[in-house]
Amino acid sequence: MTVPLLELRGISMIYRVGTQRIPALKAIDLEIGRGETLAVVGESGSGKTTLAKIILGLERPTAGSVRLDGQELTIRRSRETRRQIQVVQQNPLSALNPAKTVGSTITLPLAVHGYPREGRDRRIAELLDIVGLPPALALHYPNDLSGGQRQRVALARALASNPDLLVLDEPTSALDVSVQAKMLRLLRELQVKHRVAYCFITHDLAVARALAQRVVVLRGGSIVDKGEIGSVFTSSRNGYTRELLAAVPTIK
Amino acid sequence: MLEIRDLSVSFRGFEGKARVIENVSLEVRRGEKVALVGESGCGKSLTARVVFGLLEGGEVDIDGRVMLDETSLLPADQVVWSKIRGCRAAMIFQDPLAALNPVFTIADQMRAVTKNQPVGCIRDMLERVAIEDPDRVLAAYPFQLSGGMAQRVLIAMALINEPDLIVADEPATALDTRVQRQALDLLVEAITANGSSLLLISHDLGLVRQYTDRMYVMYAGNIVESGSTDQVLGGARHPYTQAMLAAVPQLDGALPKGIEGHLPDYHQPPPGCRFQPRCPHAAQECHVPVPLRLVDSGHEARCVFVGSSDVRSQRFHE
Numbered sequence: 001m002t003v004p005l006l007e008l009r010g011i012s013m014i015y016r017v018g019t020q021r022i023p024a025l026k027a028i029d030l031e032i033g034r035g036e037t038l039a040v041v042g043e044s045g046s047g048k049t050t051l052a053k054i055i056l057g058l059e060r061p062t063a064g065s066v067r068l069d070g071q072e073l074t075i076r077r078s079r080e081t082r083r084q085i086q087v088v089q090q091n092p093l094s095a096l097n098p099a100k101t102v103g104s105t106i107t108l109p110l111a112v113h114g115y116p117r118e119g120r121d122r123r124i125a126e127l128l129d130i131v132g133l134p135p136a137l138a139l140h141y142p143n144d145l146s147g148g149q150r151q152r153v154a155l156a157r158a159l160a161s162n163p164d165l166l167v168l169d170e171p172t173s174a175l176d177v178s179v180q181a182k183m184l185r186l187l188r189e190l191q192v193k194h195r196v197a198y199c200f201i202t203h204d205l206a207v208a209r210a211l212a213q214r215v216v217v218l219r220g221g222s223i224v225d226k227g228e229i230g231s232v233f234t235s236s237r238n239g240y241t242r243e244l245l246a247a248v249p250t251i252k
Numbered sequence: 253m254l255e256i257r258d259l260s261v262s263f264r265g266f267e268g269k270a271r272v273i274e275n276v277s278l279e280v281r282r283g284e285k286v287a288l289v290g291e292s293g294c295g296k297s298l299t300a301r302v303v304f305g306l307l308e309g310g311e312v313d314i315d316g317r318v319m320l321d322e323t324s325l326l327p328a329d330q331v332v333w334s335k336i337r338g339c340r341a342a343m344i345f346q347d348p349l350a351a352l353n354p355v356f357t358i359a360d361q362m363r364a365v366t367k368n369q370p371v372g373c374i375r376d377m378l379e380r381v382a383i384e385d386p387d388r389v390l391a392a393y394p395f396q397l398s399g400g401m402a403q404r405v406l407i408a409m410a411l412i413n414e415p416d417l418i419v420a421d422e423p424a425t426a427l428d429t430r431v432q433r434q435a436l437d438l439l440v441e442a443i444t445a446n447g448s449s450l451l452l453i454s455h456d457l458g459l460v461r462q463y464t465d466r467m468y469v470m471y472a473g474n475i476v477e478s479g480s481t482d483q484v485l486g487g488a489r490h491p492y493t494q495a496m497l498a499a500v501p502q503l504d505g506a507l508p509k510g511i512e513g514h515l516p517d518y519h520q521p522p523p524g525c526r527f528q529p530r531c532p533h534a535a536q537e538c539h540v541p542v543p544l545r546l547v548d549s550g551h552e553a554r555c556v557f558v559g560s561s562d563v564r565s566q567r568f569h570e
Contacts, residue, residue: 184501249458
């Protein structure tokens, strides 16, 4: 069997608040293959964002291991590891520095990861083009942009270092449906073209279904259901999964 | 009960006049649940703000007629507003934690709304919106509540004076699907019990489908389609409504379709149909103003390709 791109084994996370111990994740096992999308679905408080932080190396899990390409990762990560795993957050307005132009926002990861100085402007134009934005936008500030454009800038920044894995934490839930639809199409297209893997965190099951091949359902910090997304969504026997599916509003 | 007729709103600014809302007419009858849908920036919330007089003064021109039963709300003075806001009509804002004052307890804020009703009434109201420990919530500051709890407090606040009309602007969109449904279930149940009316402002067609009887679709400050929720969602005739429907992700796994292009610049909106620059069916006829055309009884769409008769003259007849 080939080694998965990302592998989590027995990840647990306990937050200490005063004398209380609050378990946020309990013995999570999951893997994401190269170029694949894994959807992580669950409600607020199910541990989705804690899981994202552990994958990104922003939190040290209480127990368990994170492996990238078979190599165990610690909380102290090499520059190379950080290059390989990038993130797009839910709210692009708070994720982008309001005092920096789009261009200088995207320059930062290029500089950190040693992209030659003289090629940076061209690379920025290239990245903006990849996410469907005009190169002239490099001179604008986040405040001048629409919600959909801001999220594309955040995506361009994440792609700047040629990552193998993108952690997408509710990347479309702040967007209008028609803008969301375009964003989902863009993510699919980028994946096909660049073979980047997605850990797609969402509470919207229909959005997960549109983008992911596999799914894990989180509840209270545990994985209660997992598998190929089509079969989980059509024939899961898990009561909680079915309850979540029943709560998806239909328009027809 | 609420009647908006030929409402136009424009802003005078540095770049000239932005005609954001143009000739919007809509009505909400007693006991009816009506949706106003459209994408961000199309004028939905602005319309709600006009109803509550939150837009007067400054560099803004408002034209048209807004009536709540026999009371004209455009223009209206502070004496009228003090009898309307929170009493005969109440508004529920999108972000519950931003709508509550962070430095007062829930009890203080609810007392201010009810004008000295006994605490017992307030506690009963919180119980009605399924808050299990009303005493803890009353003593709490907003930051001590979860989003779902804060949303219920806002619903309780809007309901407590039994208003005739509740305007809910993207209620609970910040919440999880299940929590959002619980909140809306409670709201709609209470509205039905009181015999009041609801104007639900949303871009979520799933919620509109579930909770409303009739709907208006707004694009770039124009009503482009209206009718019963079944008629509009089941047989959308305006290309914009059709495009919105195609953008909603479904559980079948198909990638939803987006709408190409952007909302027009309100300083120079396209002549005729405002959707025409983005419309896949656009033709020469679309460059002149398009009236609402009758699709079916009660179902109208502002598109040259619909029906043939101009129904503008017979609007709102019963």
